[in-house]
Amino acid sequence: MDKDITTSAYLDMELLRFTTAGSVDDGKSTLIGRLLYDSKAIFQDQLDAIERASIKKGEDYINLALLTDGLRAEREQGITIDVAYRYFNTPKRKFIIADTPGHIQYTRNMVTGASTANVALILVDARHGVIEQTIRHAYIASLLRIPHVVVCVNKMDLVEFREEVFSSIQKRFMDFSTHLDIQDVRFIPISALNGDNVVDRSVKMNWYEGPTLMYLLENIYISNDYNQLDARFPVQYVIRPQTNEYHDYRGYAGRMASGSFKVGDKVKVLPSGFTSTIKTIDLWKEPLESITAPQSAIITLDDDLDISRGCMIVSAENGIRQGQDIDLMVCWLGEKPMISGGKYIIKHTTSDLKCMIKEVKYKVDINTLEKVYENKSIGLNDIGCISIRTTKPLFFDSYRQNRFTGSLVVIDEATNVTVGAGMII
Amino acid sequence: MKQFTINHLRELESESIYVIREVAAQFENPVMLFSGGKDSIIMFHLARKAFFPTKVPFPLMHIDTGHNFPETIEFRDWLANESGAQMVVRHVQDSIDKGRAVEETGFTASRNKLQTVTLLDAIEEMKYDCAMGGGRRDEEKARAKERFFSHRDEFGQWDPKNQRPELWNLFNGRKNIGEHFRVFPISNWTEMDVWQYILLENIAIPNLYFSHEREVFERDGILYAKTPFMKIKDTEKVEKRIIRFRTIGDATCTGALDSIANSLEDIIREVAATRVTERGGRADDKRSEAAMEDRKIEGYF
Numbered sequence: 001m002d003k004d005i006t007t008s009a010y011l012d013m014e015l016l017r018f019t020t021a022g023s024v025d026d027g028k029s030t031l032i033g034r035l036l037y038d039s040k041a042i043f044q045d046q047l048d049a050i051e052r053a054s055i056k057k058g059e060d061y062i063n064l065a066l067l068t069d070g071l072r073a074e075r076e077q078g079i080t081i082d083v084a085y086r087y088f089n090t091p092k093r094k095f096i097i098a099d100t101p102g103h104i105q106y107t108r109n110m111v112t113g114a115s116t117a118n119v120a121l122i123l124v125d126a127r128h129g130v131i132e133q134t135i136r137h138a139y140i141a142s143l144l145r146i147p148h149v150v151v152c153v154n155k156m157d158l159v160e161f162r163e164e165v166f167s168s169i170q171k172r173f174m175d176f177s178t179h180l181d182i183q184d185v186r187f188i189p190i191s192a193l194n195g196d197n198v199v200d201r202s203v204k205m206n207w208y209e210g211p212t213l214m215y216l217l218e219n220i221y222i223s224n225d226y227n228q229l230d231a232r233f234p235v236q237y238v239i240r241p242q243t244n245e246y247h248d249y250r251g252y253a254g255r256m257a258s259g260s261f262k263v264g265d266k267v268k269v270l271p272s273g274f275t276s277t278i279k280t281i282d283l284w285k286e287p288l289e290s291i292t293a294p295q296s297a298i299i300t301l302d303d304d305l306d307i308s309r310g311c312m313i314v315s316a317e318n319g320i321r322q323g324q325d326i327d328l329m330v331c332w333l334g335e336k337p338m339i340s341g342g343k344y345i346i347k348h349t350t351s352d353l354k355c356m357i358k359e360v361k362y363k364v365d366i367n368t369l370e371k372v373y374e375n376k377s378i379g380l381n382d383i384g385c386i387s388i389r390t391t392k393p394l395f396f397d398s399y400r401q402n403r404f405t406g407s408l409v410v411i412d413e414a415t416n417v418t419v420g421a422g423m424i425i
Numbered sequence: 426m427k428q429f430t431i432n433h434l435r436e437l438e439s440e441s442i443y444v445i446r447e448v449a450a451q452f453e454n455p456v457m458l459f460s461g462g463k464d465s466i467i468m469f470h471l472a473r474k475a476f477f478p479t480k481v482p483f484p485l486m487h488i489d490t491g492h493n494f495p496e497t498i499e500f501r502d503w504l505a506n507e508s509g510a511q512m513v514v515r516h517v518q519d520s521i522d523k524g525r526a527v528e529e530t531g532f533t534a535s536r537n538k539l540q541t542v543t544l545l546d547a548i549e550e551m552k553y554d555c556a557m558g559g560g561r562r563d564e565e566k567a568r569a570k571e572r573f574f575s576h577r578d579e580f581g582q583w584d585p586k587n588q589r590p591e592l593w594n595l596f597n598g599r600k601n602i603g604e605h606f607r608v609f610p611i612s613n614w615t616e617m618d619v620w621q622y623i624l625l626e627n628i629a630i631p632n633l634y635f636s637h638e639r640e641v642f643e644r645d646g647i648l649y650a651k652t653p654f655m656k657i658k659d660t661e662k663v664e665k666r667i668i669r670f671r672t673i674g675d676a677t678c679t680g681a682l683d684s685i686a687n688s689l690e691d692i693i694r695e696v697a698a699t700r701v702t703e704r705g706g707r708a709d710d711k712r713s714e715a716a717m718e719d720r721k722i723e724g725y726f
Contacts, residue, residue: 011625013432013433014432015433083570085562087615096613112591115592236450237449239479240479241479253475292431295439296446296475404593408595416599416600418589421590421592
């Protein structure tokens with residue numbers, strides 16, 4: 001960690017969330033260990049612990065991958081079971097890594113990690129090139145609309161740092177990714193084990209003129225990642241102090257899902273459709289002039305309207321879609337397959353409501369990216385396009401337009417478990 | 426169009442406030458666990474911000490091991506009074522007296538593990554359906570896998586292999602009768618974030634965090650305060666040193682460090698320069714490699 005860290009510099013940092021996806025043994029844990037180690041986020045006692053563990057296992061060097069070992073079961077089996085979150089910062093940014101396991105059965109973890117990420121790191125073993133898992137990872141990054149994808153071609157040391165190996169992987173990836181919806185994709189040849197092009201520029205790959213991975217993570221432009229146009233404020237909680245000082249105070253607590261509001265803005269309240277004007281925006285003891293995603297605050301309005309949790313305050317002129325028949329892409333996360341015609345609970349912004357699965361339109365073969373119309377049963381880790389009907393109208397945007405008003409989770413009524421992740425088309 | 430950027434600390438603040446409000450909205454009878462340490466102090470501060478100008482709509486609960494530093498208890502009572510929050514206190518001693526928990530003996534005796542019994546009993550007694558805790562994912566490897574909303578079965582246990590997927594900012598707090606949730610609003614904060622936020626918001630913390638003179642002794646490389654709760658071996662030398670605490674837990678398992686940092690700015694400089702993790706001075710974590718994982722599965726904080 002930077003010794004000269006000052007408070008003003010610290011407050012200038014942006015937050016970047018990234019997810020890492022890779023197959024077993026492609027060096028993902030080593031890469032994360034390398035990022036943590038080279039950015040000096042590793043403490044002496046952690047380093048001592050992995051050094052002891054490396055010696056115990058009879059390894060020749062300090063195994064940085066051990067830094068990311070979590071649960072005992074994982075250490076015993078040498079695998080990652082669940083999404084693990086890691087933190088480090090450089091003077092420019094604070095990073096949150098959602099480290100997701102790569103095995104085929106853990107698509108659900110990858111979707112979880114991807115849902116909030118600004119950047120997806122996809123690891124490719126230089127010796128094996130683009131494999132089925134790479135395609136699956138890229139598809140999920142595209143489906144979840146992670147704004148930036150960085151393909152790290154790892155283990156370049158094992159292919160003599162040859163440029164043509166890197167270029168052919170890049171070409172192969174670009175070929176299939178034309179079928180995907182990835183907005184920004186970059187490629188970096190690295191060796192996580194030796195640190196080439198991770199934090200420090202490799203001296204063995206002079207043919208590569210692009211940035212190192214750390215430079216990219218520190219500088220990639222993320223201010224546009226939030227939808228800044230469509231003002232959406234789902235109401236979480238109604239604040240009514242009922243004290244003498246705040247006798248008539250009626251505030252709507254929430255977090256701006258997208259866009260922004262300022263005091264005096266004309267707004268529309270859904271589902272009632274009534275319009276009003278923003279009177280104040282409050283947080284703690286100082287009133288704010290405006291609120292922008294992803295800020296949390298309390299909004300008060302000029303008019304006394306009937307507003308409760310599950311309502312949404314939107315800009316008066318900027319329309320939001322509404323309806324009860326909704327098409328969405330679903331990634332199934334439950335052990336039990338989805339029941340077509342079955343009833344489920346959905347959670348969308350701050351409202352819970354029931355829905356029925358009307359039909360499965362198609363299923364996606366995530367290894368070939370083809371649409372499957374024959375066997376359309378959707379089980380664990382399957383992805384498909386479905387139509388649902390909700391009991392009450394839903395106010396939403398397409399997921400492509402808005403990650404927060406376009407997403408929902410499907411919950412099994414009997415077990416209360418989250419069984420599906422939905423992205424509205 | 427002017428680009429808006431929010432710094433990372435305000436983004437974390439917004440996220441935590443969102444999570445705390447989700448708890449208030451989704452649960453009937455939530456409680457916020459309070460230890461008197463800095464993490465629970467900022468969590469409570471965030472809760473106050475989330476609901477101001479109303480009071481925080483849930484009580485705080487302190488599981489008092491009886492081995493706290495007197496300064497912690499003083500601070501707890503001062504904060505409850507200053508904020509007007511309801512503070513529920515449950516004592517590990519009562520669990521021991523009732524025979525629900527058995528006191529450890531010997532030089533390493535600690536009531537740390539015993540707290541779980543008192544906590545789970547209190548949750549059952551008060552019928553809390555959600556307990557918020559100040560756990561952070563950067564603290565320890567078992568915590569790194571914890572969800573914001575962590576489901577607990579009717580025995581209060583955590584099943585790390587079978588956690589509910591948590592996507593976007595949609596938190597599923599649905600449960601069956603008898604089950605409860607643990608929610609960790611400051612999951613994404615690091616130790617440095619916490620200190621910077623305390624400074625930024627000018628939040629009061631116990632004096633134990635600042636440099637002071639105290640009688641201490643060294644054991645297994647950890648500096649302990651001399652208190653009535655710990656037996657000192659004949660070979661261990663008690664001496665007065667200028668120290669402060671980096672974390673605050675029980676006096677029996679919290680290590681002190683030699684430090685002259687007596688302002689928040691000094692502490693931040695010290696934390697930035699340190700090469701040992703925060704929990705490196707916590708004897709409760711040193712019991713085994715999976716000490717935290719085991720305690721969490723049982724229902725620890």
